[in-house]
Amino acid sequence: MFIDWLTISQEHDHDLPIVCDVVTLTIDSNTNEVLSTKQPRFKHEASYSTSVTIHVQGRKIRVEGNPSRVGRLDNLFGFTTIEQCVAVYNDLLREYGLPDFTRCTRLDIRQGASGASSGDRIADGAKIERIDLTTNVALGEGNVLAYLRGVSSQRIGHSIGFLYPNGRTVAWTPKGNGQGGRLQYRKAYDKAFEVAQNGLPKIKRVFGEDSPEYAYVKRVHDYCASEGVVRMEQELKSEYLQREALCYWGLFDERRFAELHCEFLKIDEKLKVTAMDIVSISEQLLLLNIVNTTRAANTTALYAIQWMHGQRFDFKKRQVQDHAAKLNRIGINIRNACDTSRFAPVFVRQCREVTKSTLAVPTWYQRPNHLQQVAA
Numbered sequence: 001m002f003i004d005w006l007t008i009s010q011e012h013d014h015d016l017p018i019v020c021d022v023v024t025l026t027i028d029s030n031t032n033e034v035l036s037t038k039q040p041r042f043k044h045e046a047s048y049s050t051s052v053t054i055h056v057q058g059r060k061i062r063v064e065g066n067p068s069r070v071g072r073l074d075n076l077f078g079f080t081t082i083e084q085c086v087a088v089y090n091d092l093l094r095e096y097g098l099p100d101f102t103r104c105t106r107l108d109i110r111q112g113a114s115g116a117s118s119g120d121r122i123a124d125g126a127k128i129e130r131i132d133l134t135t136n137v138a139l140g141e142g143n144v145l146a147y148l149r150g151v152s153s154q155r156i157g158h159s160i161g162f163l164y165p166n167g168r169t170v171a172w173t174p175k176g177n178g179q180g181g182r183l184q185y186r187k188a189y190d191k192a193f194e195v196a197q198n199g200l201p202k203i204k205r206v207f208g209e210d211s212p213e214y215a216y217v218k219r220v221h222d223y224c225a226s227e228g229v230v231r232m233e234q235e236l237k238s239e240y241l242q243r244e245a246l247c248y249w250g251l252f253d254e255r256r257f258a259e260l261h262c263e264f265l266k267i268d269e270k271l272k273v274t275a276m277d278i279v280s281i282s283e284q285l286l287l288l289n290i291v292n293t294t295r296a297a298n299t300t301a302l303y304a305i306q307w308m309h310g311q312r313f314d315f316k317k318r319q320v321q322d323h324a325a326k327l328n329r330i331g332i333n334i335r336n337a338c339d340t341s342r343f344a345p346v347f348v349r350q351c352r353e354v355t356k357s358t359l360a361v362p363t364w365y366q367r368p369n370h371l372q373q374v375a376a
Contacts (some may be wrong), residue, residue, distance in 0.1 A: 001261050002078040005132035007064035009100050016056055019096045023053060045209045053091060061098055063089045073213055074220050077361055082249060101126040103250030126249045128237045133261045136359035139228035144190045151268050155333055156167045168193045183240035186264055192224035193232045195307050199267040229359055284330050
C-alpha cells in the first residue's frame with residue numbers, strides 16, 4: 001500500500017509570509033485593524049505531469065496534491081507513510097519561506113467555542129483532510145477486463161459497483177453511478193490503459209518519442225500490461241477521517257489505514273461460482289457449508305436463476321432475505337439489478353484460475369530519491 005494523494009493543513013500561532021503578488025485584507029472600518037489576510041491558492045509545478053496546490057489563508061497553510069508524483073515521470077509505486085509525503089511537502093514550503101508541517105501533540109478547544117465538536121477543536125500540528133490509499137495487484141496478462149467486470153458486481157457496504165462504459169474502471173458509490181460519496185470513494189482500474197491514455201502522451205509531448213524519458217514510461221506501461229495490473233484506490237475524505245479520528249497527524253495509529261485498505265482489497269473474495277447455472281451454484285453453496293442439503297441448495301440457486309431472467313423479489317419477506325444472504329456469500333447479489341453483460345464474465349476469474357498478487361517492484365524501476373537510498 002502507498003499514498004497516492006494527500007491534502008493536509010496546519011494553523012500556526014504567528015503571521016505567515018506573503019508569497020503571492022495579490023493579497024486580500026479584511027479590515028475593520030472603524031479601527032483600520034487588519035482582521036485577516038487571504039492569499040490566493042497557487043500551483044507549484046512539481047514534475048513533468050503534475051502540480052501541488054499551496055494555499056495560505058491567514059495563519060493557515062493548506063497543501064494538496066500527489067506527493068508520489070513530485071519530480072517523477074510516473075507513480076506506479078510511491079510513498080508508503082505520511083511522514084515521507086510530508087517531507088516532500090515541507091521541501092516545497094521551504095522554497096517559499098513557509099513553516100513546515102509538524103505532528104500534533106495535543107488538541108485544544110478553540111477560544112470562545114462551547115462544546116467539543118470537531119469544528120471547535122484546534123491542533124498544534126497538521127490535520128489530514130484527504131488521503132488516497134493505493135495498491136497495485138497483478139492478475140496476469142489478458143485478465144484485467146474480466147476481473148473488473150467481476151468485481152463490479154460486488155457491493156462494499158452500501159456502495160454499489162459501477163462499471164464504466166469502456167470496461168476499464170469500476171467505482172463504488174452509494175448511488176451506483178460512479179459519482180458522489182460523502183465519506184469515501186473507491187475504484188479499481190486498468191493501470192496500463194491509464195498510462196497509455198495519460199502518461200505516455202504527456203511525456204511524448206514534453207520530451208519527444210525518441211527520448212529516454214519516453215522509453216522509460218513506455219517500459220512502465222509494458223510492464224503493467226504484461227503483469228495485468230489493476231490499481232485499487234480508495235479516497236478517504238475529511239468527514240470520514242474526522243469521524244474515525246484519523247485526521248490529526250501524530251495522534252493516531254497509522255496502521256489503521258492499512259487495516260481499512262485490506263478490507264477494500266477483499267472485494268473479490270466472494271467471486272466463487274464458475275458458471276451461472278443451477279448445478280454449479282448449488283455445488284458452491286454446499287461446498288462452503290452455506291446450506292446443508294442438496295434440496296436447500298437447489299432452492300436457493302433457483303432464486304439466482306430467476307433473478308438472472310429478470311424476476312423481481314419482495315425483500316420485505318424473510319424467506320427472500322435469507323436466500324439473498326446465502327447467495328451474497330458466493331458473490332451473487334440479487335438486490336442489485338441483474339446485468340447479464342457482467343455476470344457471464346464474473347466467473348472467468350475462477351475458470352482461468354487467475355491468481356491475484358501484489359505487484360512486485362522491478363529492479364529497473366526508478367523510485368523516489370530517498371526510497372532509492374533505502375533500497376540500496
